[in-house]
Amino acid sequence: MSNDLNQPVEIKHIAHQEGPKRHLITFVISILFTAFAFAAVVFAGQSPFVAPFIVVLALVQVLFQLYIWMHMDQKGHELPAIGIYFGFLIAFLAVVTFVYWLGGY
Amino acid sequence: MVGHGHVSHSPKRYTGLMDWLTTVDHKKIGILYLIAGGFFFLIGGLEAILIRVQLMYPENHIFVGATFNELTTMHGTTMIFLAAMPVIFALMNAIVPLQIGARDVAFPFLNALGFWLFFMGGVLLNSSWFLGGAPDAGWTAYPPLSSSFSGHGVDFYVLGLQIAGVGTWIGGINFLVTIINMRAPGMTFMRLPLFTWTAFVTSAMVLFAFPAITVSLVLLMFDRLFHANFFNPASGGNEVIWEHLFWIFGHPEVYILILPCFGIISEIVTIFSKKRLFGYSAMVFATVLIGFLGFMVWAHHMFTVGMGPVANAIFGVATMLIAIPTGIKIFNWLFTMWGGHIRFTTAMLYAVGFIPTFVIGGMTGVMLAVPAADLQYHDTYFVIAHFHYVIVGGMAFGLFGGLYLWWPKMFGRMLNESLGKWNFWFFFIGFHLTFFPQHFLGLMGMPRRVFTYLPGQGFELGNFLSSIGAFLMGVATVILIINIVVTNALPKNAPADPWDGRTLEWAIPSPAPEYNFAQTPLVRGLDALWTEKMAGKKEMTPAEPLGSIHMPSASIMPLIMAIGLFIAGFGFMYHLIPVIVLGLGITVVCMFIRSLYDDHGWHIEPDEIENNRKGVKA
Amino acid sequence: MKSEMAILPPNPEKATLEGKNKVLGFWLFLGGEMVLFGSLFATFIALRHGTAGGPKAQELFSLPMVALATFILLTSSLTSVLAILGMHRQNVGVLRGWLWITVLLGVAFLGLEVYEFTEYVNEGHTISSSAFGSAFYTLVGFHGGHVLAGVTWITLLIAQSYKKGLTVITAPKFYLASLYWHFVDLVWVFIFTVVYLIGKVGT
Numbered sequence: 001m002s003n004d005l006n007q008p009v010e011i012k013h014i015a016h017q018e019g020p021k022r023h024l025i026t027f028v029i030s031i032l033f034t035a036f037a038f039a040a041v042v043f044a045g046q047s048p049f050v051a052p053f054i055v056v057l058a059l060v061q062v063l064f065q066l067y068i069w070m071h072m073d074q075k076g077h078e079l080p081a082i083g084i085y086f087g088f089l090i091a092f093l094a095v096v097t098f099v100y101w102l103g104g105y
Numbered sequence: 106m107v108g109h110g111h112v113s114h115s116p117k118r119y120t121g122l123m124d125w126l127t128t129v130d131h132k133k134i135g136i137l138y139l140i141a142g143g144f145f146f147l148i149g150g151l152e153a154i155l156i157r158v159q160l161m162y163p164e165n166h167i168f169v170g171a172t173f174n175e176l177t178t179m180h181g182t183t184m185i186f187l188a189a190m191p192v193i194f195a196l197m198n199a200i201v202p203l204q205i206g207a208r209d210v211a212f213p214f215l216n217a218l219g220f221w222l223f224f225m226g227g228v229l230l231n232s233s234w235f236l237g238g239a240p241d242a243g244w245t246a247y248p249p250l251s252s253s254f255s256g257h258g259v260d261f262y263v264l265g266l267q268i269a270g271v272g273t274w275i276g277g278i279n280f281l282v283t284i285i286n287m288r289a290p291g292m293t294f295m296r297l298p299l300f301t302w303t304a305f306v307t308s309a310m311v312l313f314a315f316p317a318i319t320v321s322l323v324l325l326m327f328d329r330l331f332h333a334n335f336f337n338p339a340s341g342g343n344e345v346i347w348e349h350l351f352w353i354f355g356h357p358e359v360y361i362l363i364l365p366c367f368g369i370i371s372e373i374v375t376i377f378s379k380k381r382l383f384g385y386s387a388m389v390f391a392t393v394l395i396g397f398l399g400f401m402v403w404a405h406h407m408f409t410v411g412m413g414p415v416a417n418a419i420f421g422v423a424t425m426l427i428a429i430p431t432g433i434k435i436f437n438w439l440f441t442m443w444g445g446h447i448r449f450t451t452a453m454l455y456a457v458g459f460i461p462t463f464v465i466g467g468m469t470g471v472m473l474a475v476p477a478a479d480l481q482y483h484d485t486y487f488v489i490a491h492f493h494y495v496i497v498g499g500m501a502f503g504l505f506g507g508l509y510l511w512w513p514k515m516f517g518r519m520l521n522e523s524l525g526k527w528n529f530w531f532f533f534i535g536f537h538l539t540f541f542p543q544h545f546l547g548l549m550g551m552p553r554r555v556f557t558y559l560p561g562q563g564f565e566l567g568n569f570l571s572s573i574g575a576f577l578m579g580v581a582t583v584i585l586i587i588n589i590v591v592t593n594a595l596p597k598n599a600p601a602d603p604w605d606g607r608t609l610e611w612a613i614p615s616p617a618p619e620y621n622f623a624q625t626p627l628v629r630g631l632d633a634l635w636t637e638k639m640a641g642k643k644e645m646t647p648a649e650p651l652g653s654i655h656m657p658s659a660s661i662m663p664l665i666m667a668i669g670l671f672i673a674g675f676g677f678m679y680h681l682i683p684v685i686v687l688g689l690g691i692t693v694v695c696m697f698i699r700s701l702y703d704d705h706g707w708h709i710e711p712d713e714i715e716n717n718r719k720g721v722k723a
Numbered sequence: 724m725k726s727e728m729a730i731l732p733p734n735p736e737k738a739t740l741e742g743k744n745k746v747l748g749f750w751l752f753l754g755g756e757m758v759l760f761g762s763l764f765a766t767f768i769a770l771r772h773g774t775a776g777g778p779k780a781q782e783l784f785s786l787p788m789v790a791l792a793t794f795i796l797l798t799s800s801l802t803s804v805l806a807i808l809g810m811h812r813q814n815v816g817v818l819r820g821w822l823w824i825t826v827l828l829g830v831a832f833l834g835l836e837v838y839e840f841t842e843y844v845n846e847g848h849t850i851s852s853s854a855f856g857s858a859f860y861t862l863v864g865f866h867g868g869h870v871l872a873g874v875t876w877i878t879l880l881i882a883q884s885y886k887k888g889l890t891v892i893t894a895p896k897f898y899l900a901s902l903y904w905h906f907v908d909l910v911w912v913f914i915f916t917v918v919y920l921i922g923k924v925g926t
Contacts, residue, residue, distance in 0.1 A: 020808055027801040034793055034915075038786060041920045051921050058916040065909045069804045070902055076737075079285060079747060083312075083754030090313050090400055091761020094353055097404070098765035101412050102343055211744040274755065282748040286740065312751055316759035323861065324766065333850050333857035334775070335766065341773020341854035350762055700879055703892050 026068040033057045119659055127659040129213035132617055134220050135198030136515060139508075141224050142191030147582070148231065149183035152176050154579050157539070161572035163560040173556035174241035175258065179231075181244030182262065185358070186269055187227040189500060193365045194220075194276055196507050197304045199515045201280060203610035203617055204298045206289025206626045206633070211282035213657040214699070219276035221667035226269025229674050233261035243554060245351060248336035248344045252328045257678075263326045264674040268667070270315050270322070277311030280304055289609070290648045291628030295389070298608040298632075299382060302389050303368030306396040307361050313400065314357035321350035330677060345410060352403035360399035363495060364392060366503025367434055370456045373506050374438050376604050377453040378445025381632060384437040391430035398427045408476045409483045417476035424474035431467055435460060450604070451525030455506030458533045459499060466494030469544070484554075487547025493540045505532070505585075512592075513599035517616040524588040528581050535577025542567035607635035612645045620654045623714045651715075653708040660704075666695045731813050735894035742895040749899045753906050760910050763862045764917060771922065773854035778846055780855070780922030789919045792835050793911065796870075799828035800908035803877075803901045810897055815889040818897060822881050825904060829874040836867050859918065866914055869907045876900055 037054040044050055067073040072081055119127050128134060156176050159168040168176055202210055210216050233239045240262035242251035251259050284297070284305045297305070325347065327333035334340035336347055375382045382388060404412060404420040438460060447453065469491040473479050482488055505528075512520045546567040551558060558564045599615040612634045613622060624647035630636035637645055673688025675681070732738040737746055771780065803825045809817030840860070843849075850860045877900050880893075887893050 020805060023801060023804050023808070027797065030797050030800075031794070034790075034797065034912075037916060037920055038790055041923055042786065045924050050924055054916050054920050058912050061912050062909050065800065065905055065912070069800060070905045077750075080750035080754075083751045084757060086309075087313055087754035087757025087761070090317075090353070090758045091764070093400070094317070094349070094758075094761050094765040095768060097349055098346070098769040101416060102345060102349070102769040212748065278748050278751050278755070281751055282744050286744050286747060312755045313758050316755050317762050320759060320762035320766070324857075327850065327857060327861060331850055333861070334773075334854040335770065335857050335861075337854065339775070340852075341770060341775040342857070343769060343773070343854070346766055346769055350766070353762070697879060700876075700896070701883060703887075 022068060026064050029064060030061050033061045123661075124659070126664050127661045129217045129657050129659055129663075130619060131198045131202050131210045131213065131216055132515070132619075132621075134216055135195045135200075137220055137224075138191045138195035138198060139515070141220075141227065142188050142195055145183050145187035145227055145231075146192070149180050149188050150579065150582055152180035152183065154575055156180060157572040157575035159556060160558075160568050162569070163558050163565060165557055169556050171238070171241055174243075174554070175239040177554055178241050178243050178246075178258075178262075179234075179239045182230065182240065182266070183227075184496075185244065185362070186266060187223075187230070189362050189496070189504075190273055191223060192504050193307070193362065194223075194273070196300075196369070196504070196511065197280060197307075197365065200511055200610055201301050201304050202283060202287070203514070203613065203621055204301045204608050205284060205287060205292050206609050206622060206628060207283065207287035208621045208625070208654065209287070209657065210279055211287055212279045214660060214663065214704070215275050216279050217660070218663035218666060219272040219274075219279065221663045222272025222275070222670065223269045224272075225667040225671040226265045226267070226272060228265075229268060229671055230261050230265025233258050233265075236261070245355070246325065246347075247351075248325065248328070248347050251347075252325060252336045252344075259325075260329060260678045263322050263329065264677060267319065267322045267326070268670050268674060270318055271670075272667070273311060274315040274319075277308040277315070280308040281312060284308070289622075289625050289628055292633070295386065296628060296631045296633070298368075299371035299385070299388055299392075300365065300368035303364040303366075303371075303392055306392050307364045310357045310361045310364075310396055310399060314354045314361065317350050318354035318358075321347055321354065324350070326677070330680070345407075348407050348410060349404070352406045353400075356403040356406065357399045359492075359495070360395055362500050363503075364395065366459075366500045366507070367392065369503045369507035369510070370438060370459055371434075371441075372608070373452045373456040373510055374441050375632075376510070376606055377448045377450055377456070378442045379448075379605070380441055380445040381607075381635070382437065383440035383443075384433070385631060387433055388437055391433040394430040395427060398423065398430070402427065405474055405476075405479075408479045414476075421474050421476045421479075425471055428467060428471050435464060435467075450509070451520070451522055451529055452506045452509040452604075454526065454529045454533075455502045455509065458529065459502040459506070462494060462498030462502060462536070466491060466498055469494065482547065484552055485547035486543040486551045486553055489553050490540045490543035490547060493543075497536055497540070502532075505529075510604070511610075513603050513615045514610055515616060516592075517597035517599050518592045518595055519599050519603060520592050521588050524584055524591065528584040528588060531577050531581035531584060535574045535579075535581055538574030538577060539571050540574070542570045546571075602634075607632040609633050609645070612637075618714075618717055620656065620709055620714070623654075623718065624651055625649050651711045653710050654714070655706050655708055657706050658704050662695045662699060666692045669693075669695065731889065731891060731894070733811070735810070735813075735889070735891050736898035738891045738894070742891060745895045745899060746902075749902055753902065756906065760862075760865070760913075763865055764913065767858040767862045767918065770854040770858040771918075773858075775853040775855075777853040777856060778843075778848045779925075780859075780918075781925045783843055783846065783848055784919050784923050786919070786923060788835065788839060789915055792832055792839075793915050795828050795832045795835070796908050796911050799825045799832070800905050802828065803904045807898060807901045810889060810894060813889060815884060818889065819881055819884050822877055822884075822897070822900075826874055826877050826881070829870055829877070829904075833867065833870055833874065836863070836870075863914060863918065866907065866910050869903075869910070873900070873904050873907055877904070 037057045040050050040053055066084065071077065072084070125133065125137065155168055156173070159165050159173060198216070202208070238256055238258045240246070240255070240258035242255045242259050242262070246259060246262060284301060324333070324335040328335050328337065334342045336342050336344045338344070371382055371388060402420055402424045404416060405424045408417050449457070469487070473482055473488065473491060509520055509525055512518070546564060549563055551564050558568070601614050602611040603615070604611070609626060609628070610617070612626060626633065626645035627648035629646070634645065669688045669691030671688070672691065673685050676684030676688055735742070737743050802821045806818050806821035806825065809821060848856050850857050880896055880900055883893060
């Protein structure tokens with residue numbers, strides 16, 4: 001085995017020809033979720049449930065980005081997933097701390 | 106396989122100084138880290154001795170007020186960021202690729218960039234001594250002291266650490282990918298040597314912890330240089346934000362420092378007890394668990410801030426939990442030594458000295474984790490004694506032991522064992538003499554970061570002993586330097602395997618050749634080399650035929666990119682927009698060039714490898 | 724090596740060890756960026772009511788403009804994934820075309836952001852007007868800086884593609900740039916939610 005980093009190391013089966021369909025669907029879903037969030041703020045801005053509702057919408061939308069557009073659903077993405085989730089965990093802890101102990105609510 | 110057409114076969118190999126400035130070889134970068142880290146260690150040590158000179162007698166007037174504040178601030182900052190981190194990266198660079206049977210790290214260019222960023226950041230920080238005074242707000246730089254009540258020095262702290270921190274962060278990513286992707290055939294995760302495992306967890310912690318200090322330094326920089334209001338309550342700001350962000354980074358940072366030393370101790374204890382590590386998988390589990398819990402406990406540095414009983418209790422209990430995996434490690438080292446064929450080399454002395462010392466530091470850590478008690482200990486010398494027991498008694502002992510262990514592999518020469526033992530005993534006795542009395546000074550109420558104390562309060566003896574101990578550690582350091590100088594004058598004759606080692610780095614010549622392994626080894630068990638030795642073989646089974654080896658090209662660009670940020674740092678500090686543009690411009694242009702011109706590298710051909718082999722055997 | 728000659732393996736971005744290293748290293752980089760933006764978000768959330776008598780979020784923000792910016796960035800995220808689909812079909816023309824559109828959308832987003840910031844400064848909302856101002860400009864500015872870096876990077880890659888085409892060396896670069904662009908969009912999803920929408924609600 002040569003150690004040349006730019007030698008192809010594996011040529012397996014032909015990749016499935018990934019169509020644009022699911023990406024277009026994801027796009028439509030993203031636009032819809034965004035529209036829901038804006039609509040919720042415009043039409044129900046006084047409700048105490050608006051903030052948690054739109055945060056959940058954002059989280060779902062982010063999962064679509066990660067799993068569909070960034071291909072985290074495909075095989076071989078275990079370590080990237082650990083990296084993203086652990087980073088998210090630290091970020092989440094920081095946000096929770098700042099919300100509850102630094103008057104962010 | 107023959108290299109393909111576009112690869113240059115006439116390598117551009119630099120010599121002399123240019124070789125060191127352009128190197129992308131992880132072994133040379135390791136030596137650069139060691140030299141730079143050692144240099145900053147001497148500066149930080151000198152600062153420590155000056156602090157102890159001032160505190161030797163009550164009402165001393167040698168380094169008072171602002172000067173004392175500069176000394177303590179720079180001692181802490183230098184030792185943590187510019188001495189401990191680089192020496193850890195020195196050993197990781199020198200050893201981890203060898204331990205996993207790799208020819209190189211995943212990103213040689215980024216590795217060099219990481220070093221030069223760290224180095225330029227360190228130089229920027231220390232240039233403050235000559236440009237209007239060093240930072241003086243403590244190594245933790247809490248606002249508003251650091252934002253509104255400190256001089257120009259804190260600007261050097263902010264920008265110097267920012268540049269150095271980016272370098273460390275890049276280094277962390279490089280080691281993660283190296284350990285994940287570059288392992289030799291058969292080197293599964295559960296066969297990784299413990300030092301590599303700890304390097305892996307430490308790199309992961311670097312990855313997730315350093316962005317927090319990047320942000321906190323950015324906020325402080327904006328407050329100081331652009332009149333932002335993050336830490337200014339009069340305009341709606343909140344100083345406690347800094348404390349949280351700093352410790353979200355800062356607590357993982359102390360585990361970043363100590364974990365690789367746990368790994369070093371594990372290597373030393375196994376080699377010099379001639380036994381396999383007791384409870385390998387428990388050790389791995391404990392390492393990962395410490396890494397994880399390290400992120401969950403930062404607010405125990407802030408019990409006196411007033412977060413309330415719920416937060417204090419959560420963080421207190423979480424902190425105490427860390428004692429469990431740490432205890433697992435302590436017992437496993439003891440059980441490894443139990444019944445072993447122990448050789449008390451200098452490295453082993455450091456490992457054996459490490460265990461009780463670290464246990465003391467860990468015990469005081471659990472004491473400090475009790476919030477109610479911590480309100481009494483907070484900001485006293487008890488805290489100083491605690492963290493020096495873990496950082497010096499733990500980390501420095503581990504690093505010194507690691508240097509004695511791996512010096513032949515890094516430099517091809519054996520450090521002198523007699524001088525080594527003098528070095529150890531002076532350091533060991535000096536260390537305990539310095540910091541053991543500080544526990545009692547703290548319990549008696551002596552506050553930290555205050556430049557003097559009055560006579561007649563019972564502080565005299567403890568401080569006097571402490572200062573004598575610091576001088577002894579100074580003597581120990583001088584002995585180490587003499588040892589290095591003496592060793593360097595001797596011929597390069599270290600054997601490949603001077604200690605009867607167990608892991609892959611001992612399967613190749615000392616120092617390791619440029620390509621590490623002439624043929625990638627096939628790993629057949631934990632302690633790869635020992636497995637072969639037990640099978641009656643003298644060397645590793647190769648996993649490939651001898652062939653031409655691809656190498657990355659040397660490059661001056663990492664240095665230039667770091668210099669660009671160094672220049673931009675001064676531009677920010679003095680509000681000189683052209684200088685900022687110039688500095689950032691240099692760095693960005695280098696990035697463009699790096700993207701546009703692909704590095705195809707060069708090859709070392711089999712005949713050269715054969716010549717090297719014969720040279721070693723002759 | 725021009726694209727029309729190259730017969731590439733199915734996933735050219737991970738066909739070489741160097742490509743694999745780059746992709747993994749970049750994902751880890753993004754994991755670290757999570758903490759970076761998490762810290763900035765936490766800071767913003769803690770300081771968003773600290774207006775100190777200056778302009779408040781409710782008075783400043785204009786939802787139509789935010790909606791437009793969001794639409795632009797979401798669309799650019801789609802176009803960058805379509806570029807990668809083109810790359811996987813080994814069609815450098817499709818790859819380049821979608822990347823050009825991505826860059827144009829990125830520039831449009833930046834233009835909108837510059838316009839927005841200028842408006843705010845005219846209304847007395849600056850980085851030094853209050854802690855809210857400091858936190859707002861730092862968080863949104865960091866994101867904007869990422870967009871600027873992405874636009875520059877992708878432009879540089881497009882320029883390279885004319886000369887180098889699509890090879891196992893250039894493929895990882897396109898793939899990484901696309902991952903980066905999605906990540907920038909991902910951060911924006913939280914920004915429009917947490918900064919603008921919740922800011923408009925005022926809780």
